[in-house]
Amino acid sequence: MRARAECGVTPLEHHVTLFLTFRPLGSLNRETMGLGGTDSKIPAPSANYGGSTTCCAGTWHALVSILGKSGGSGSFDFSDASGNIDVHESECDRRT
Numbered sequence: 001m002r003a004r005a006e007c008g009v010t011p012l013e014h015h016v017t018l019f020l021t022f023r024p025l026g027s028l029n030r031e032t033m034g035l036g037g038t039d040s041k042i043p044a045p046s047a048n049y050g051g052s053t054t055c056c057a058g059t060w061h062a063l064v065s066i067l068g069k070s071g072g073s074g075s076f077d078f079s080d081a082s083g084n085i086d087v088h089e090s091e092c093d094r095r096t
Contacts, residue, residue, distance in 0.1 A: 001035060002050045003064045005043040011076075014042050014068040018051050024058040055092035060085040 001018055018035040035051025049064075062082040069075050 001052065001062050002048065004046060004048050005066065006046040007043045008045070009070060009072075010042060010044045011068045011070045013040070014047075014066065015040050016049050017065045018049060019063040019065070020051075020053060021061040021063070022056060022058055024056065027058070030061075055087065057087055057089040057092055060087060 001020060003016065003018060005014065005016065007014075015038050017038045019032055020035060021030045021032045023030045033053060035053065039049050041047045041049070061084055064080050066078040067076070
């Protein structure tokens with residue numbers, strides 16, 4: 001998973017956390033996993049973030065959470081999510 005932050009004004013603080021949710025084929029249960037903790041790299045004016053996990057067949061969903069502080073407007077809290085990403089067993093077989 002990759003994410004990119006771009007800021008018009010460099011923030012004083014910037015904390016990015018990436019998550020994946022996974023639902024195995026045929027299951028109704030979702031599992032949530034963090035990818036590498038929180039990255040506090042300041043985007044000046046941009047920064048790339050990423051993480052990975054083992055490939056498993058099922059439905060994946062990517063989420064990003066960003067907390068920070070800027071000079072003029074105080075604290076900010078941003079989050080975004082992808083749509084569902086379906087991964088088939090054959091796609092995982094190619095990655096091993």
